[in-house]
Amino acid sequence: MGALDEGHFCSELENGVKLGCIELSFEEEPETIAIEDAVKVLMQGLGEDVNREGLKKTPLRVAKALREGTRGYRQKAKDIVQGALFPESGLDNTVGHAGGAGGLVVVRDLDLFSYCESCMLPFQVKCHVGYVPSGQRVVGLSKLSRVADVFAKRLQEPQHLADEMCSALQHGIKPAGVAVVLQCLHIHFPKVESAFLDSDHQGWVELLVSSGSGVFENENANLWADFLNLLRFRGINVEKNRMRDSSDQHWCPSRSPSGAIAASKIESVNQGMVTAVASILRSLGEDPLRKELVGTPARFVKWLMNFQTTNLDMKLNGFVSDRVDPLKLNGDGCKEKKIHSELNLSFWSQCEHHLLPFYGVVHIGYLCTEGFNPIAKSLLQSIVCFYGYKLQVQERLTRQIAETASSLLGGDVIVVVEANHTCMISRGIEKFGSSTATIAVLGRFSTDPAARAKFLQSIPNTAVSGR
Numbered sequence: 001m002g003a004l005d006e007g008h009f010c011s012e013l014e015n016g017v018k019l020g021c022i023e024l025s026f027e028e029e030p031e032t033i034a035i036e037d038a039v040k041v042l043m044q045g046l047g048e049d050v051n052r053e054g055l056k057k058t059p060l061r062v063a064k065a066l067r068e069g070t071r072g073y074r075q076k077a078k079d080i081v082q083g084a085l086f087p088e089s090g091l092d093n094t095v096g097h098a099g100g101a102g103g104l105v106v107v108r109d110l111d112l113f114s115y116c117e118s119c120m121l122p123f124q125v126k127c128h129v130g131y132v133p134s135g136q137r138v139v140g141l142s143k144l145s146r147v148a149d150v151f152a153k154r155l156q157e158p159q160h161l162a163d164e165m166c167s168a169l170q171h172g173i174k175p176a177g178v179a180v181v182l183q184c185l186h187i188h189f190p191k192v193e194s195a196f197l198d199s200d201h202q203g204w205v206e207l208l209v210s211s212g213s214g215v216f217e218n219e220n221a222n223l224w225a226d227f228l229n230l231l232r233f234r235g236i237n238v239e240k241n242r243m244r245d246s247s248d249q250h251w252c253p254s255r256s257p258s259g260a261i262a263a264s265k266i267e268s269v270n271q272g273m274v275t276a277v278a279s280i281l282r283s284l285g286e287d288p289l290r291k292e293l294v295g296t297p298a299r300f301v302k303w304l305m306n307f308q309t310t311n312l313d314m315k316l317n318g319f320v321s322d323r324v325d326p327l328k329l330n331g332d333g334c335k336e337k338k339i340h341s342e343l344n345l346s347f348w349s350q351c352e353h354h355l356l357p358f359y360g361v362v363h364i365g366y367l368c369t370e371g372f373n374p375i376a377k378s379l380l381q382s383i384v385c386f387y388g389y390k391l392q393v394q395e396r397l398t399r400q401i402a403e404t405a406s407s408l409l410g411g412d413v414i415v416v417v418e419a420n421h422t423c424m425i426s427r428g429i430e431k432f433g434s435s436t437a438t439i440a441v442l443g444r445f446s447t448d449p450a451a452r453a454k455f456l457q458s459i460p461n462t463a464v465s466g467r
């Protein structure tokens with residue numbers, strides 16, 4: 001294993017590192033302190049009280065997540081591969097392709113995450129690596145994943161990431177050839193204004209990229225077909241010629257026409273926050289003047305400002321005037337009350353403990369007289385967005401939606417929030433595909449298990465994809 005492999009680096013963070021002859025804990029390291037200071041500037045720019053209980057530890061958590069998530073800058077692929085090449089006798093390359101020492105070796109479905117160099121948000125990567133051994137030697141399989149991780153744990157762009165992985169494996173293993181396919185998923189940027197009206201504003205930006213060296217340099221080589229067929233066998237239907245092979249297009253939504261910052265608006269971005277993000281880049285070992293990173297701090301700040309505490313308060317005005325008459329809601333007392341549901345109201349939010357997005361859907365159930373439809377779906381969507389676009393925690397979001405809905409809907413309310421948390425994948429915990437559900441029950445729903453069960457069973461199980 002390399003001198004700076006994952007375990008070693010983590011124990012350094014936990015147990016302290018030696019800087020000269022002074023031993024510094026992770027908290028005392030200058031890079032950590034600089035990131036913490038910058039995060040405080042960002043939180044203040046969002047109008048937050050940095051001493052608020054839930055936010056006190058946020059600067060340190062963000063510093064830990066970012067330094068851990070970019071540890072690839074401090075690792076070397078060659079340290080990982082060295083000492084992990086093993087002799088494996090087989091047919092000579094000239095004779096044919098015998099498995100093990102001449103045939104294609106493929107490691108599929110490596111779940112990784114990386115940080116987008118355009119906007120600094122994490123993106124997910126499903127990585128597939130193939131190589132053809134040469135010189136009758138093979139590499140330890142885990143090293144393919146470890147080398148991939150060295151380059152993923154940096155600020156990256158998908159094609160560049162694939163090229164770096166491919167080139168490092170080619171130089172480290174010296175095989176007949178290496179092929180890399182990456183399926184990358186970047187979250188969309190919310191459109192705050194339309195989110196209040198349109199409940200379907202989520203989704204993913206997907207990008208498939210590939211890189212090949214040695215016998216894979218020729219994109220039409222039969223070996224590419226073998227490799228892709230093995231991936232297709234795993235349910236991935238890719239055509240080599242459908243992959244993007246030029247890096248001049250921007251895949252990050254922050255650079256799409258709707259997400260990009262118009263030149264005239266750049267000055268309106270809080271410059272103190274932009275400077276703080278540039279200092280974070282420096283503390284991570286990056287050069288904020290690198291041409292790909294020049295607009296990154298402003299784009300990250302623009303993303304963050306979606307979650308400013310004050311900018312949406314006006315949106316909740318009007319809720320009071322829309323309040324429903326409880327007499328109407330409860331009917332004349334003779335009619336039976338039925339569960340009314342609004343399912344899949346989508347939301348975006350920003351985890352206040354790690355400053356990373358979480359997003360998903362809200363399901364609201366309430367009791368009202370049969371045939372009476374007291375409240376428009378758009379109003380409930382507005383409530384969901386209002387509490388979503390903040391620094392939040394999912395538990396509080398659920399409770400706040402339930403309390404507000406209850407005051408409008410007569411008290412018998414159940415709220416379920418289903419979400420994917422970026423902080424569950426893009427930090428040490430790395431739980432890809434996990435999702436989180438929270439529930440708040442008020443009025444009759446808190447005393448009637450049958451009503452709760454009926455509502456919970458009506459929630460479609462496709463609501464949150466934990467991809």
Ligand SMILES: Nc1nc2c(c(=O)[nH]1)N=C([C@H](O)[C@H](O)COP(=O)(O)OP(=O)(O)OP(=O)(O)O)CN2
Binds near residue numbers: 054055056353
């Ligand atoms: N009022 C507060 N409430 C909560 C706080 C807090 O600081 N003030 N903190 C938490 C959790 O610690 C926070 O949500 C983070 O938890 P976790 O996902 O476990 O992540 P960590 O960074 O702490 O840990 P790792 O082990 O590094 O993943 C809850 N409420």
Ligand SMILES: [Zn+2]
Binds near residue numbers: 186
């Ligand atoms: Zn991005």
